[in-house]
Amino acid sequence: MTIVTPMGRDTKLKDKNTATTKTGPRKKGSASKGAGVKTLDLKDGGVILQGECLKIMASLPDASVDMVFADPPYNLQLSAELLRPNNQSRVDGVKDDWDQFESFRAYDKFTTAWLGEARRLLKPDGSLWVIGSYHNIFRVGATLQDLGFWILNDVIWRKTNPMPNFRGRRFTNAHETLIWCARDKDSRYQFNYEAMKNLNDDLQMRSDWLLPLCTGPERLKKDGKKAHPTQKPESLLHRAILASTGLGDVVLDPFFGSGTTGAVAKKLGRQYVGIERDPEYIALAHQRLAHVSQFAEDEMLTTPAKRSEPRIPFGWLVERGIVKPGATLTDHRGRHQARVRADGTLISADFKGSIHQVGAHVQKAPACNGWQFWHKEEKGQRVVLDVYRQKLRAELH
Numbered sequence: 171m172t173i174v175t176p177m178g179r180d181t182k183l184k185d186k187n188t189a190t191t192k193t194g195p196r197k198k199g200s201a202s203k204g205a206g207v208k209t210l211d212l213k214d215g216g217v218i219l220q221g222e223c224l225k226i227m228a229s230l231p232d233a234s235v236d237m238v239f240a241d242p243p244y245n246l247q248l249s250a251e252l253l254r255p256n257n258q259s260r261v262d263g264v265k266d267d268w269d270q271f272e273s274f275r276a277y278d279k280f281t282t283a284w285l286g287e288a289r290r291l292l293k294p295d296g297s298l299w300v301i302g303s304y305h306n307i308f309r310v311g312a313t314l315q316d317l318g319f320w321i322l323n324d325v326i327w328r329k330t331n332p333m334p335n336f337r338g339r340r341f342t343n344a345h346e347t348l349i350w351c352a353r354d355k356d357s358r359y360q361f362n363y364e365a366m367k368n369l370n371d372d373l374q375m376r377s378d379w380l381l382p383l384c385t386g387p388e389r390l391k392k393d394g395k396k397a398h399p400t401q402k403p404e405s406l407l408h409r410a411i412l413a414s415t416g417l418g419d420v421v422l423d424p425f426f427g428s429g430t431t432g433a434v435a436k437k438l439g440r441q442y443v444g445i446e447r448d449p450e451y452i453a454l455a456h457q458r459l460a461h462v463s464q465f466a467e468d469e470m471l472t473t474p475a476k477r478s479e480p481r482i483p484f485g486w487l488v489e490r491g492i493v494k495p496g497a498t499l500t501d502h503r504g505r506h507q508a509r510v511r512a513d514g515t516l517i518s519a520d521f522k523g524s525i526h527q528v529g530a531h532v533q534k535a536p537a538c539n540g541w542q543f544w545h546k547e548e549k550g551q552r553v554v555l556d557v558y559r560q561k562l563r564a565e566l567h
């Protein structure tokens with residue numbers, strides 16, 4: 171299987187620049203052999219394949235993807251039209267054919283089949299995310315355990331703006347559940363602990379994620395209506411992909427819909443394989459992906475591994491007068507500027523934060539290593555902050 175990354179690298183380079191936790195002894199591939207093996211051409215960073223996911227997955231090679239993100243049918247079993255009691259307007263529920271199953275048994279059979287294929291396609295150290303609601307997530311959870319997946323976390327996506335319960339007969343359904351699991355109990359799965367901690371203002375990332383539904387300009391529209399009924403927010407995918415993959419990794423989504431997984435994977439310098447049976451959604455996803463580009467250079471997308479050297483807070487440079495409050499820092503080309511505050515934070519326009527936060531903010535990037543981004547002018551030359559950090563480290567030895 172040939173996989174060429176958008177950066178022209180072999181995917182085996184994964185983990186090189188990421189702070190990763192790998193646990194347990196590595197297990198050699200235990201998945202069964204795939205049916206007709208097909209070569210994936212990911213030269214452009216990704217591919218969308220049209221058709222039934224079971225059939226298409228069966229044609230892909232064993233152990234060829236690093237992560238699966240799946241947003242499968244919910245099996246909502248909505249029959250009657252749901253109307254808002256105040257004005258009788260129609261509630262936009264999911265009543266599409268793809269969500270209809272004749273019984274729980276039929277749903278379980280389908281779930282067992284696609285999860286089995288997903289497990290075969292995952293590399294031994296790969297992991298799978300699946301999202302669902304109370305209608306299906308318990309069935310999916312039991313099935314994936316039966317198949318040998320190893321649950322790592324269940325994550326609650328708490329919606330900041332859930333749809334109200336119109337009939338007032340139940341609690342507002344304000345969350346969905348994601349299950350994150352490794353292919354096997356002893357998989358050395360990837361977890362970018364540092365990246366998650368950085369994303370969460372230096373606190374361990376918790377398993378309850380407070381994120382809004384996909385609304386506003388992010389929501390794709392066709393003739394003024396939602397182009398896809400269950401388009402997920404990019405913020406959710408950003409967190410899942412950043413947590414459990416490295417640059418250039420291959421992310422498979424067997425229920426691609428409007429292509430949210432592909433859009434975020436592309437932005438973060440990962441590759442994607444999307445499978446979707448509806449040609450209209452395929453067209454929508456193609457259109458969407460054509461307008462997406464990678465956020466920034468590779469350096470901005472990785473979290474350097476925590477070194478064994480002592481941690482040097484930027485504030486120490488300020489306390490020692492190496493960088494003075496009020497001094498202006500710039501990036502290496504002088505395009506972005508920020509001023510140093512007495513407490514070791516930076517301010518750029520009206521945005522304040524650590525050297526990392528302000529660096530990420532000015533570039534509109536998800537993360538930034540401020541030590542390598544910001545420069546101080548010294549004798550007409552721009553000197554990267556990391557040089558001063560190294561000097562302080564040397565003093566401590």
Ligand SMILES: C[S@@+](CC[C@H](N)C(=O)[O-])C[C@H]1O[C@@H](n2cnc3c(N)ncnc32)[C@H](O)[C@@H]1O
Nearest residue numbers: 222223241268400401402425427428430446447
């Ligand atoms: C819940 S939606 C996924 C939405 C997606 N996460 C997004 O953000 O747009 C499920 C999608 O899977 C597709 N689908 C359902 N069953 C399928 C199957 N057996 N094979 C391929 N696609 C399928 C549906 O057409 C639908 O677009």
